[in-house]
Amino acid sequence: MNKDCLKSFLELQIVWKDEDMFELKVTASNGRYFGTTEVYDTTESLFSFAQTLIGFPKDNNKLFHDAGNKNGYAYFSMNFYCIDNAGHIGVEINLEDTVATEFRHQEKNKLKLEIIVEPNAIDNFQRELSQLATTQKGTANLYGRDNRLDN
Template sequence: MDKEKLKSFLELEIIWKDDDMFELKVTVSNGRYYGITEVYDTTESLLNFAQTLINFPNHHQTTFYETGYKDGYAYFSMRFYCIDKIGHIGLEINLEDKVATEFREEQKNKLKLEIIVEPSAIDNFQRALDKLAINQKGFAILYGRDNRLISNF
């Protein structure tokens, strides 16, 4: 799928790395709002989160991941939660853009949005996160429910 045509998605891409950490470019859209930030993380942190997504939501009602510093240089968080008992899953995403802290608080870019995803998309995303963290290169993308291919038959 071409990213420009997607309605809702979350993409994590490693854009820099060294021996201790890597930098993630986080891109998200819910079809109406769109945002990007860049934050630092470690393999261990991302792998630990990926493990919480295995069989989600069977064993967890919610799962949460964050990296960076809220109201600091840059921040990213995502919280997966059940919307109902028939498999609808919400994903709340918070982004804060890199603005040096000596600037006014009003100047810092912040975005909070929700996308709706299906369990099979979470399974694919979990596997991509594992691969991303271990290889420290590439990207992982989570497609929103509104990206399903709809047949005209």
């Protein structure tokens, strides 16, 4: 899909790696708000989270993953939860980034947004996220329900 035409999505992309960790470029949009940050994560952490997404949602549970340090240099979190009995899932995404400016030593950019997704989008994202974590290359995309062809 062409990102310029997307309404709501979450994209994780590997931009750097070494033997201990990798750097993710995280981009999110809900159609109205858009943001990006770059955070460090590990194969173990991201793969473990991807495994919890298998078959989600189960028993209306909530799933949470974060990387970086909240109120630190950079931070990213995604919180998955059921929003109705029709299988729609909300994903709250938090992005933070510290930017040095000439006027202040640290300026913090923060964005919190929600996208609504369907279970099949979670299944696709889970597979891509597992692949991303194990190969340490590529991207994983979670598309909002407003990206369906029938919308």
